[in-house]
Amino acid sequence: MTKLPPQRITLGVLGSGKGSNLAAILDAIEDGSLDIKVGLVISDNAGAGILKIACERGVPNMHIPPATSSARLDEATEERIKNEFRQAKVNLVVLAGFMKILQGPLIEAYEGRIINIHPSLLPKYPGLEAWKQALEAGETVTGCTVHHVTKEVDAGPIIAQGEVDIFPGDTPESLHSRIQRAEHILLPMVLGSFARGEVPKPQPAAA
Numbered sequence: 001m002t003k004l005p006p007q008r009i010t011l012g013v014l015g016s017g018k019g020s021n022l023a024a025i026l027d028a029i030e031d032g033s034l035d036i037k038v039g040l041v042i043s044d045n046a047g048a049g050i051l052k053i054a055c056e057r058g059v060p061n062m063h064i065p066p067a068t069s070s071a072r073l074d075e076a077t078e079e080r081i082k083n084e085f086r087q088a089k090v091n092l093v094v095l096a097g098f099m100k101i102l103q104g105p106l107i108e109a110y111e112g113r114i115i116n117i118h119p120s121l122l123p124k125y126p127g128l129e130a131w132k133q134a135l136e137a138g139e140t141v142t143g144c145t146v147h148h149v150t151k152e153v154d155a156g157p158i159i160a161q162g163e164v165d166i167f168p169g170d171t172p173e174s175l176h177s178r179i180q181r182a183e184h185i186l187l188p189m190v191l192g193s194f195a196r197g198e199v200p201k202p203q204p205a206a207a
């Protein structure tokens with residue numbers, strides 16, 4: 001299997017929410033367990049915690065407002081994000097709670113080097129509030145997945161997964177916070193694998 005070569009990673013992070021995964025990445029860099037650099041954090045949401053964390057921890061960051069309120073990010077804004085990442089010399093992009101669907105320009109520019117973290121064991125429970133879906137389905141185990149981003153939402157090739165138990169009496173909130181603790185271990189681990197050139201190149205789907 002072809003592997004992506006080892007490379008000094010300059011990470012671009014896209015997020016819309018509280019930014020706990022960004023904090024976990026920065027913690028791992030700070031404690032010396034992850035040898036990468038976060039080059040730029042971008043959010044579509046001016047009030048997002050992820051931008052506050054980036055500011056507090058001295059990471060370059062910007063708010064890029066979408067041109068429309070639709071679930072799919074408009075193409076011009078996606079182009080702008082792509083250009084900002086390129087200018088910041090970003091060579092790996094992570095979607096960490098980015099709530100807009102990408103159209104293509106960013107995915108195409110960073111093919112094989114754009115990943116997402118999702119709060120379920122994909123292919124089970126793609127989409128929103130995946131922890132709630134797992135709980136309502138009566139699962140006893142769920143987890144989190146890091147996967148390559150493709151144009152089909154939450155459906156790209158899987159890189160790594162972490163399992164999380166569901167206990168009787170779990171609420172959506174207690175389960176989500178247990179999944180997030182697993183994400184905070186899994187995502188820095190996968191980024192380390194990228195830096196060491198251990199992540200297989202995603203293969204094009206067979207015709």
Ligand code: GRF
Pocket residue numbers: 015016017018019020021022050096097098117118119144180183
């Ligand atoms: C995570 O649970 C991730 O799986 C999902 O969005 C959430 C982002 O959380 N895609 P945070 O903003 O990193 O705290």
